[in-house]
Amino acid sequence: MRYFMDISYRGTNYSGWQTQPNGVTVQEEIEKAISTVLQTETPITGSGRTDAGVHAIQQVAHFDADNIETEKLVFKLNSFLGTDISVNGIRPVKDEVSARFEATFRKYHYHLHQAKDPFKTGLSYYFRPELNVELINEGCEIIKGWQNFECFSKVHTEVNHFNCDIFQAKWTQDGTNHLFEITANRFLRGMVRAIVGTLIDVGLGKTSLEELSLILQSNDRSMAGRAVPAEGLFLQEVIYPEDIYID
Structure with a gap:
């Protein structure tokens, strides 16, 4: 069974x-x-x-x-x-x-904090510079409208294709704490951490929204931002159709 x-x-x-x-x-x-x-x-x-x-x-x-x-x-x-x-x-x-x-979809959360906090060590990324959250969320809308995410995938990944359907992507701030939420039918290796790194560059003003669109079009991992540290990333939820369960 x-x-x-x-x-x-x-x-x-x-x-x-x-x-x-x-x-x-x-x-x-x-x-x-x-x-x-x-x-x-x-x-x-x-x-x-x-x-x-x-x-x-x-x-x-x-x-x-x-x-x-x-x-x-x-x-x-x-x-x-x-x-x-x-x-x-x-x-x-x-x-x-x-x-x-x-699985019908998977949800990831990425946590970032700007004030030193010993209770977040290992569970959130300590990143001090100020970020433009409004601009980051404009970037999220661009990403949501895309499907081929080869530019955010680890190289030499054995997959049949790089297409993902993103249902949700948003960035919120609560004081000095930041949360990025993303939900999709599937994710590529290293994809979420590369997206977060690229959105941080958008929030810092290093990458414009026009450049973000060009990164997505490039299918080139070297064009996108760095992969942020793993410590802030959580697989939050995996959802399945209810009819698969027996009880």
Whole structure:
């Protein structure tokens, strides 16, 4: 039977989500825990990868297992996992449903703060210069109207295409704290951090709105802004059609 697992994690101490030869990953830690609890090798497949240092309020992964008591499994997994990973819930889904391919949209948040704050260290990007938020949001409107985002993708990425449908992109400020929210059907590797870096240049007056349009048209990663640090980035939510769930 197939199950969806709802997961949160602080990515600071991990080399990203996806299992890799060098470095400890979130996927690896959860697979070790669930394989131990179920006493059989149990691979999991996430909705998508997050890079080293990126956090998740909600990551979703699927796995296959014989009939299980979901609440007991959640409790046991959380007993095995470290304090920076939690399993929030497990739900049965229809057979062959994929956590990666069935998601209708994904939402990311990027946090930035301008006043030094020890309680935000590792969870938000400390960036002191003033930003023109109104101008940044004009840039967000330009990005929302685009579809090919090769200019914001890591190079040498193995994908069939660079098209993404962005449903939401906005930047808000609350005192010295800034939040960028973006929702799309899919994201390319490094895309959100490159978008934020480019929008920061817009907010600083280094990149005009006309130049932002030219960057999008270029399909050239070197034309866009730098990738901002991973510490401010959160996979916030992954949404699926309700009819995939059994209960």
